[in-house]
Amino acid sequence: MAVLDRQRKTPIPTEADIELSTEGSRVLASLTNSHSHTQKITVESESGKEESLMIPSVAYELLIDILSQISQGNAVTIVPVQAELSTQQAANLLNVSRPYLIKLLESEAIPHRKVGKHRRILAKDLYEYKAEIDAKRSQSLDELTALTEELDLYEDD
Structure with missing residues (x-):
């Protein structure tokens, strides 16, 4: 167990x-x-x-x-896409600090709503944001790899 x-x-x-x-x-x-x-x-x-x-x-x-x-030794948690997350839960899922997440929310990078003084983020919106960021990172890495090969900057073994 x-x-x-x-x-x-x-x-x-x-x-x-x-x-x-x-x-x-x-x-x-x-x-x-x-x-x-x-x-x-x-x-x-x-x-x-x-x-x-x-x-x-x-x-x-x-x-x-x-x-x-x-x-791989990882613990797994299942989060329904319609679940509303607290800012701390959302920050944990993105692996960022809570203050950084709040800046993202205030800049409207991730949709959210307020319940009293507390912000709530739909897991679906958080995962969409994460997918967009991951795609941009992947594209940047591909461009960097292509540029490195083009300029012959890689090391041969």
């Missing part, structure tokens, strides 16, 4: 969790039917009773992602 981090209430993976997740993500990824909108999985209880069920492919892919993260 995973150890619980009391501050975050997120299960911390044990070594056994990591091993099982590594194998589980590998097996599930190898069996993915990318042409289907559903995936059939079979679950077996400790008593040996088996039950098969169909799940949406999006849930199947999410399960693979969760197992992949756990296999």
Whole structure:
């Protein structure tokens, strides 16, 4: 069983969790039917009773992602896209300071609303902002790599 981090209430993976997740993500990824909108999985209880069920492919892919993260020793938290986050939760998800996040909110870079004195951010809006920033970073890295190659600035081994 995973150890619980009391501050975050997120299960911390044990070594056994990591091993099982590594194998589980590998097996599930190898069996993915990318042409289907559903995936059939079979679950077996400790008593040996088996039950098969169909799940949406999006849930199947999410399960693979969760197992992949756990296999790397990462704790995983699921946040519904319609969840409203506090500024501290949003800052934690972006891995930035709370004051920096508040500057982003005040500059209207991320939509939010006020509930009394408190700001609330939809997880969906936060993830959209993160995707935009990640795409810009990736584009900048691609441009820098191309420029480095163009100017022959890379080192040969």
